[in-house]
Amino acid sequence: MQDVENRTTPPSPSGAVVEPLNFRDEKEEINPAFMAAVAEAIHAPDTERLQQLVEDFHESDLGDLLEALEPDDRPRLIELLGPAFDFAALTEVDDAVREEILEELETQTVVEGVRELDHDDAVYILEDLNEEDKAEILDQLPAVERVALQRALEYPEGSAGRRMQTELIAVPPFWTVGQTIDFMRDTEELPDTFYEIFVIDPGGHLLGAVPLDRLLRSKRPITIQGIMNNDPDRVKATDAQDDAARLFQRYNLVSAAVTDEAGRLVGVMMVDDIVDVLDEEADADIKQLGGVNSEEELSDTVWDIMKSRSTWLFVNLCTALLSASVISAFSASLQKMVALAVLMPIVASMGGNAGTQTMTVAVRALATRELGRSNAWRIIRREMVVGLLNGIAFATLMAGVAIFWFGSANLGPVIGLAIIITLVSAAFGGIIIPLILNRFRVDPAVSSGPLVTTITDVVGFFSFLGIATLWFGL
Structure with a gap:
């Protein structure tokens, strides 16, 4: 990915010479000149210029850009960028900012954006909406995606079920290492990031897990059952997310299976989700120690x-x-x-x-x-x-x-x-x-x-x- 901290903006569509602009200055603060260029492109409106300015932005930087814009310019930027806008950026902004943006966007725009998100990010965006808006968005999603999101939203707020990803790889214990590797090579829709393969029985109950490094070091004829960990790290979907975070912290985990009350595999928690949980918990503690509501944000009225x-x-x-x-x-x-x-x-x-x-x-x-x-x-x-x-x-x-x-x-x-x-x-x-x-x-x-x-x-x-x-x- 191109470094947005030090990269320069390309020439404008008109061919005029454009002064190099960095997203952040030497103090790591957002560059006012860059913001002025973005605002000018939004008001023009100049979609091509806007896309050039924010091309390859990481979701975190795009979130910072959204917060720095004037409130009226935020939904305009998203509409102008269209499919090029990464909706994961909305998970990086204050809750109040996100709610204001979602209220201004067309429902279809939100639906299309949510479909491109990881399961946990989609839940994060939907959970703060009122029931009417949430239902309107869910109704327009494909049945499989809608059911998965509705099931996650039924878990208690602040639970592991709200933070888990449902994109994972699960195989039966009698498969061989060769079959599993071939399955992953032939399957187009694999999770973007994963660190272990889960092993389940016909009822979906979690039996074990195989780290990727162990899988790749094993001979092809060996069965998955022969190399799996019979007691994999797991959390229940109803467990508090801070309890899951402590498990990751204590045992230096990068991922853990999420199961329901019956022991069936329903998702996986990743270390990037846990980092967010730890950050939120620390932020809440600091605010509460100062007598400030943990929900207060800089963007609040x-x-x-x-x-x-x-x-x-x-x-x-x-x-x-x-x-x-x-x-x-x-x-x-x-x-x-x-x-x-x-x-x-x-x-x-x-x-x-x-x-x-x-x-x-x-x-x-x-x-x-x-x-x-x-x-x-x-x-x-x-x-x-x-x-x-x-x-x-x-x-x-x-x-x-x-x-x-x-x-x-x-x-x-x-x-x-x-x-x-x-x-x-x-x-x-x-x-x-x-x-x-x-x-x-x-x-x-x-x-x-x-x-x-x-x-x-x-x-x-x-x-x-x-x-x-x-x-x-x-």
């Missing part, structure tokens, strides 16, 4: 983003009021000693950062199943020791700063003790809260942040102001 974020902002407001009530309880102490008001945010900030660090590690470990009942208490003890050691180090540092800043020897022990208490409690809360939430089947990535922040703020304010009140007799 202002109203959608506002609604998405307002819930957790309200939760944070409530927790902030709780922290403020703790400060209010020591208002008399603050009035008598201004230094407490100056130093108080430092204690809370240290605790908040320490709690967030521990929480982030804990949430990620829970997501990857590295943290569980078998090692929970060991990790809790470790984090608390880390909190204690950091607390002692920063307490010593901050005590010196407080004494030098305010000229009061008594302030050093007060803020030092508060920092030690706060960092230890932050470490404990940062790991125990995600564990408790996970135990009650609440997503720790969504709910841990506000709770950990509240605990660290309350403990930080209470310990610092409480110790100061007792120490100075305020």
